[in-house]
Amino acid sequence: MAARYGVLLVNLGTPEAPTPKAVRQYLGEFLGDPRVIDAPRWLWWPILHGVILRIRPPKVAKAYASVWQEEGSPLLAIGRRQQRALRERLATQHGEPVPVELAMTYGKPSMEEAGLKLRESGVERILVVPLYPQFSRTTTGAVFQRLAKALEPCPHLPELRFVRDYHDHPDYIAALAASVRQHWETQGDRGRLLMSYHGIPKRYVDNGDPYARHCQKTSQLLAEELGLGEGEWFQSYQSRFGREEWLKPYTDETLKGWGADKTECVDVISPAFAADCLETLEEIDAENREYFQQAGGGRYRYIPALNDRPEHVTMLANLVEQHTAGW
Numbered sequence: 001m002a003a004r005y006g007v008l009l010v011n012l013g014t015p016e017a018p019t020p021k022a023v024r025q026y027l028g029e030f031l032g033d034p035r036v037i038d039a040p041r042w043l044w045w046p047i048l049h050g051v052i053l054r055i056r057p058p059k060v061a062k063a064y065a066s067v068w069q070e071e072g073s074p075l076l077a078i079g080r081r082q083q084r085a086l087r088e089r090l091a092t093q094h095g096e097p098v099p100v101e102l103a104m105t106y107g108k109p110s111m112e113e114a115g116l117k118l119r120e121s122g123v124e125r126i127l128v129v130p131l132y133p134q135f136s137r138t139t140t141g142a143v144f145q146r147l148a149k150a151l152e153p154c155p156h157l158p159e160l161r162f163v164r165d166y167h168d169h170p171d172y173i174a175a176l177a178a179s180v181r182q183h184w185e186t187q188g189d190r191g192r193l194l195m196s197y198h199g200i201p202k203r204y205v206d207n208g209d210p211y212a213r214h215c216q217k218t219s220q221l222l223a224e225e226l227g228l229g230e231g232e233w234f235q236s237y238q239s240r241f242g243r244e245e246w247l248k249p250y251t252d253e254t255l256k257g258w259g260a261d262k263t264e265c266v267d268v269i270s271p272a273f274a275a276d277c278l279e280t281l282e283e284i285d286a287e288n289r290e291y292f293q294q295a296g297g298g299r300y301r302y303i304p305a306l307n308d309r310p311e312h313v314t315m316l317a318n319l320v321e322q323h324t325a326g327w
């Protein structure tokens with residue numbers, strides 16, 4: 001008997017190799033999406049193709065090379081581990097296999113590829129789980145759009161449900177808290193906790209994107225769960241791109257300031273990332289460490305993303321159970 005439903009995990013996408021050519025291809029697709037950069041095409045296209053895709057790829061390819069793993073890009077390698085772990089967990093819970101596929105909004109594995117695999121496994125119902133705890137039109141919104149595009153040629157549609165966000169899900173907060181507590185136990189002490197989220201342009205939030213509200217809620221709930229009071233934790237936004245104002249305070253400026261204040265020890269967690277990737281391993285764990293320590297700061301410790309930690313898999317499995325009720 002075919003399974004009653006399948007799960008489609010979706011993350012952003014990543015280059016196929018840490019080379020300028022592969023990075024150019026990836027960035028072209030990603031930054032050409034009007035949900036990510038909303039400038040009119042006539043204005044943005046010449047800048048993207050004439051300037052950014054000429055200058056940025058060599059620099060960014062080097063950054064990717066510094067975090068590249070034997071299995072490939074961390075985002076994809078970890079995504080595969082998450083897929084396998086969720087598949088195993090759901091099979092144990094159900095006593096029968098539940099198909100779980102992984103797709104990327106940009107690049108490979110494509111939604112078409114993953115969708116075909118789900119169809120081959122015989123499911124007619126698909127739960128789509130974008131691996132973004134906080135909703136943004138730039139990420140989760142783009143998943144929805146890309147999915148619709150992938151389904152365009154289908155003569156018939158699967159039945160679909162879509163997880164919009166899980167920024168305040170108790171199991172997500174519990175998984176983050178478990179990871180911070182374990183980090184503090186292993187280290188033997190507590191640093192000042194910085195929760196650093198990927199940023200987006202402030203204008204997007206002013207126009208109704210709930211992303212900042214979701215990030216603040218996650219931070220408050222995590223702080224409460226850890227029993228932290230005011231002044232014991234901080235929130236900032238990283239990964240600025242382009243010239244306009246992004247959500248503030250900026251992570252790099254915050255850490256430079258803390259370094260200059262001779263802060264002895266900081267712990268940085270990036271709750272917006274379900275999997276470690278360039279933006280955490282290179283930007284947070286390497287680049288911002290340098291800013292902090294060069295400014296005069298002391299110990300700097302990055303708390304890894306939830307990746308395939310058992311509490312994360314539990315959270316994902318519970319999310320699936322909750323959203324497939326009645327299926």
Ligand SMILES: C=CC1=C(C)c2cc3[nH]c(cc4nc(cc5[nH]c(cc1n2)c(C)c5CCC(=O)O)C(CCC(=O)O)=C4C)c(C)c3C=C
Binds near residue numbers: 136
């Ligand atoms: C919470 C998730 C993310 C949001 C929100 C987001 C918005 C956003 N990002 C850019 C520009 C870039 N992001 C890049 C990498 C990147 N971004 C996310 C997640 C979110 N982005 C991830 C997981 C990654 C890493 C991918 C990997 O392969 O490891 C990059 C590429 C690297 C670089 O060139 O610096 C860019 C560019 C914008 C413009 C944006 C919202 C408007």
Ligand SMILES: [Fe+2]
Binds near residue numbers: 198239
């Ligand atoms: Fe990004």
Ligand SMILES: [Fe+2]
Binds near residue numbers: 239278283
């Ligand atoms: Fe970055």
